[in-house]
Amino acid sequence: MRYDDPKKRNKAEKNKTITRTPAQKPVALFAHLTQYEKENDILAELKAQGFIHPAVLILGLQFSEFVIDGGNARCIAMLNAFKKVISDYKTPTGTSLSRHLTSHISKQVEFLSNCRTLCGSMKTAIRYIKTEISKLSIDLPDEDAKSLLCELIDNFIRDRIYLADQIIITNGLKKIKENDVILTYSYSTIVSDLLLEAHQKQKINFSVVVVDSKPRYEGKMMLKKLVDAGIKCTYILLNGLSFMLHSVTKVIIGASSLLSNGAIMSRVGTAVVNMMAYDFKIPVMVCCETYKFSESVRLDSFVWNEIGDPDELINNNIVNPLIQSQFIASRQPKEQPSDEILSDWRDIPQLKLLNLHYDVTPSKYITMVITEMGMIPSTR
Amino acid sequence: MVLDNQVDLLISKLKRRQIVNSGQAAIQTAYLMRMVIAATKSHQADKLIDTVKEIGKRLVSAQPMELVVGNIIRRVLHIIREEYTTIVRQEQNKIPQFPSSSSTMFNLLETSDDIDYSNTFYDFKQLVIDGIKDLIDELETQEQNIANQALEHIHSNEIIMTLNNSGTVQAYLKQAAKTRTFQVIVADTSPTHEGQVMAKALASAGIETTLIPDSAIFAVMSRVNKVILGSHTVTANGGLIACAGSRTIATAAKYHSTPVVVCIGLYKLSPQYPFDIEEYNLCVSPDQVYTYDEGDILEKVDIINPYYEYVPPELVSLFITNVGPQPPTYMYRLLNEFYSKEDFEI
């Protein structure tokens, strides 16, 4: 997205399926990225439009509220929604399914991407569906084509995600040894599954350091999962990194996508952890399914990124909102950050807040990538 | 006695961490020392040294992490010794010997004559009190002195990164902003969120400021021209004992070849070496990291919230002190200049 080019921006504004009010004072260095915008009564807008499937509609809301988060979870949720879209799809007269369905899917995708920027894994899946649609024979009856597509999607989820994860776990287990101290950052399904498997099935005796950071404290979900399973855990924020790294033996993290220059795009903060581990000469392992491999090359975290809600940064409440709603029902819902230090930040013209979602770890800091194809060096 | 009360008061303030600002701790120690000298009846230098040392020991042990207290005691002792030797030399009509420092290769063969501190001189105490007055002046103006050097190191349109809320750094940046336009990126510094205070202060002073969470330090570093930090203490080898997170920001700067500048008052320079790194990692209550109402998980998890951490000298490019800029490898020179070797251990 070239958001700094007025022509492109106008075009993007026009194509938008929903209108929203800008909420962010743009940070100059990131002016080229889609700026975070607050929803402006999305539902009312959408009723008028009609072509967005209800399943996608719900999904879009869930994405924008971060109810569904994480590369795999978002991709699976999207594919399941698309299955519904495809089953409910009726080819309009005068066109064929293989021609029209692609554009129909594209509209759903556009809506989703307006709700929240798509991540690498979703792009791969969308490309896969579109290719499969275009490969459909024009003679195939619509109903057969639809069930074939749904089956293909199921296979994709099974082979590229679930089975891949199983093999990654099998591969990763070889690298977890007795008395290891494993450091991980934030939340990743594959990493938590790997650690749980090592503890429960393999009975390996190791401990985990969970590193977390604001604003969403997703590491607390990781912590809860591991502690509930009986794994010995230490919990720190990024400020405790150098304190803990002295005793850490391995770092295992998840990734959003692996770029073709060997760099890793992942939750913001991963690069900080990887760099410090590299500085302490601790091996860094990245768990990444091959469907997250990307053709693009990025040298830094600027060229492509996602900008989040700046208000998240001024909220100094340290409780993970998801955990809060799940486990501590007694607490009042999301506190309105009115008594925070920066609650009046909008009134100070010179003050800007930057809430990035991803960062790029150069391949230099990564020792190994564990994929379902085996363990590979990040340089490939 | 009034004096005893004053000593006890400062000790209890230090113990309860009511003085967390090391600048305040330094000034209050210096004032107390002036009172101590004035109240001591003896005019003998060795008596003064003993008294200062005795009270100094109590103050230092009240809050061992507040190294500036010990530093000020050392400065006062150095003043006493300097003033005394000057008088002695004048009395003996001796030209000041080069060098007077006791730490050189000279002692290998030439034993420097030990100074007898037991003589009494008229006016000597007044000279010491004047010396401490100068020290207090220095402490009160050091921030401005450092800030005045800002334009030598900040150029226009620069992007500067900092973290935490160091008064020295804040004054430094604000001074530069009077004549230069530049941007500052402030890391939030969880869990204290002091970075937010800093960001607000800088932005209110008209500097274009961007607040980022600590997690974005690496992502943004590639566009940063300079990292400017404050520090709690500087060790004798030029290392820092700074707020937790400083090492991360300095390491990120190292991998981007970005210079790291540390603004620091001379009074923070301590003759200690980082013998035991963990000794300096003061861990504070984890409730800033994990609240108690987040469930029973707390009992099963180690939650660690370090307050300070050690930053090795190779990560620092330059120190800006109130007596001018110094590279980290030469910090020991300042040590020899402002402290007496015999006082390194109080």
Added chain:
Amino acid sequence: MDEQFDIQKTFNEIVEKEKTVSLPVVAVKVLTEFIKQGKTSTLQEFMKNLQNASETLKALNPISVSAGCDLFLRFITRTTHDVTNLELCKKHIVEKGEQFIEQSEIRRHNIAELGMQFIKDDSTILIHSYSRVVMLLLMNASKAKKRFRVFVTEARPSTNGQRAVDELKKANIPATLILDAAIGFIIGKVDMVMVGAEGVVENGGIINQIGTYQIAVVAKAANKPFYAVTESYKFVRIFPLNQYDVVSSTLDTNNHEPNKISLEKQTVDYTPPEYISLLFTDLGVLTPSGVSDELIKWYY
């Protein structure tokens, strides 16, 4: 010139007799003897003889002995600067020289006390070969009830590594002999490296038993602190540009064809200052740049 006094013979005798004394001290000892026995009447002649004697000594071992000779000569020059009575002056010099020799043992103890503070409980230390002052430091640390273990490089073809291990074990310090080729393998388990030095050069680098440089490079690559433990009388005014700029006692410096250099005989190498974290000396703990400061103060 005093014909009766054989410098080389005296030097060898002292080295033979007192194994714990380091070479710069021996050099000062020889020179003190030389002054005692010398019969010169003019200052000029005295200085000239002394110069010659020190040149002869330096030829025996260009680094450690040079350091001792230069130090003592510099002291003599300073003392004789405005002297009227040569005999009295000589007496003074001899006195100071003997005092220096006496104190060399105390100085080493001071270093050991100072460096000990850097040893934490449960730490692992890698040392190279056998260094008197490093051994003393470790012994003192052990006496102070610090718990640590030591890896010692073999330092082939010498048996110095084995000697160090034997002595450490005798003192109940867990010590392991490792192959010189195993440094890279072991470094991950090590918390710090400690080496002695034959000489500390102008820029704060050290010249030490061969193998030191490679340990320093490995330590740097692994981000481990590398400490040099040394007496300040080993500071020497040499400024090597690289390995081949170091005057070595065994390297035939006239022969510049590399294949003719007998590498088996090479006994020292040069470790540049950027690899050295700190130097523990009797002047205190110094950064490498502190060394040149001290040298400049003394020689100007």
